[in-house]
């Protein structure tokens with residue numbers, strides 16, 4: 001059971017107009033050095049264990065193309081969950097763009113492994129009328145790399161501003177036709193974040209993972225956050241054990257759409273992106 005906080009003016013050291021301009025403009029912004037490298041190193045040790053467990057479980061990891069997976073996890077599987085969701089920049093971004101009643105709906109990670117190929121340019125889900133007609137962003141995806149990303153590790157690429165593109169020709173509302181690829185190619189920015197950096201984007205901004213020609217995986221944590229009613233919780237199954245949930249501060253509980261259970265249940269992935277499982281660009 002969650003309660004709805006009263007809207008209140010935000011006291012924040014961060015530049016709210018710049019946050020709004022960045023997400024409504026380019027569709028992606030970042031904060032360098034948000035966490036110490038030691039904090040990220042610990043996460044970097046936790047994710048491979050969760051990855052191995054997920055691969056061993058039917059439906060535990062979803063394919064996102066050759067040698068790539070996405071794994072949804074339980075927040076309490078990682079030691080840094082509370083630090084992440086209470087980071088003042090993360091809170092300021094969520095409050096500024098999604099409003100004071102924003103909801104955390106998903107946590108997981110992507111792993112492009114050695115041999116991963118270029119993904120097709122895509123959105124992570126279809127744009128709804130809130131965005132297409134009302135011109136409002138109602139969902140954000142935070143990304144946090146656990147490694148220093150180098151050119152050959154298949155960096156993430158994004159085409160700034162394309163969160164506003166008309167999807168009427170897209171396959172499933174998510175996959176632009178190949179004839180539009182030169183547009184994204186011309187706009188593309190390759191991201192080379194370091195351990196400790198965080199970025200946040202609209203998952204509607206057209207993007208792709210690129211080919212990993214190195215010998216190293218490039219794991220990246222994903223935190224999905226919705227404006228109230230955006231509905232992406234339907235694709236996920238955020239749940240907590242009672243003991244862990246009860247120890248969370250009320251201001252975190254207020255921002256969760258989740259179940260509280262006696263024992264954690266294996267997550268069967270709900271957010272499959274069919275077009276990425278079928279092939280690479």
Ligand SMILES: O=C(O)CCC(=O)C(=O)O
Pocket residue numbers: 064070110112119124155156207208209210220273276
């Ligand atoms: O490679 C990445 O960082 C993102 C991959 C991606 O966009 C996806 O699998 O949907």
